[in-house]
Amino acid sequence: MEKIKMKLWKKILIVIIILLAIFSIMISRKVIILANLDKKVTDCENNNDNIYIKATFDFNNYKSEMERYIYNDVDKIILEKIDSDGRKTKIIQIIYPNERKNYIQVEDNKIMNVYKESAPVRGSHIENKHSSSYSVIMNFTYNTNILERILSALVTKIKTIEIDGIKCYELSNLFNSKFLYSQNAIGLKIYINKETGLPVKAVELVNNNGNERKNITTYEYKFNKVTKEDVEEPNEAEYKLQ
Secondary structure: HHHHHHHHHHHHHHHHHHHHHHHHHHHHHHHHHHHHHHHHHHHHHHHHOEEEEEEEEEOOOOOOEEEEEEEOOOEEEEEEEOOOOOOOEEEEEEEEEEEEEEEEEEEEEEEEEEEOOOEEEOOOOOOOOOOOOOOOOOOOOOOOOOOOOOOOOHOOEEEEEEEEEEEEEEEEEEEOOOOOOOOOOEEEEEEEEEEOOEEEEEEEEEEEEEEEEEEEEEEEEEEEEOOHHHHOOOOOOOOOOO
């Protein structure tokens, strides 16, 4: 009887070891995928001073568009949106190394603001004692250390899928601190180009009092296409300095 119990416990132990091994392999696979995607985006961010980014937001019939132009040390952002009343707003922000300008147009009203300030360092995974750093490329796989990446792997589902003819990784979870969630979000899927590591689309499912809707963001990137003319300022004579 004692020998039978020992054999049973050995079998249980073997099963537990096999399950732990399988679990470790699955987590290791996701850690490697997340690390590779993070490196691709980081290299792309840090090795390019000529970047065009376009993000289109379709949130429950509320649509807006953001374009960003990086040309050497100039960062220009254009945001256009239409509110529920049909009122159009256009915001242009231009960041120079020591100055930031905002041009705001709401219908026919135009104002501008000028701020004398040092721009933060642009780049991913950059430690700088004298200035903070920021990234312009969306990186949903960014982690600061291996422990953080393991935790991300634990709560993130990853599978391969083709979307709009592009082979992508589909990342989904509701617990990753690197993702931004709307109130009452019940699901989020990020589609990332497997080759470049750049995000293609984000689809968020939101439930408001039993009514489900999707918040969809699409991304577009171009490199070495931005010209000096693309980062020129609007005509200041048309704006009122505030």
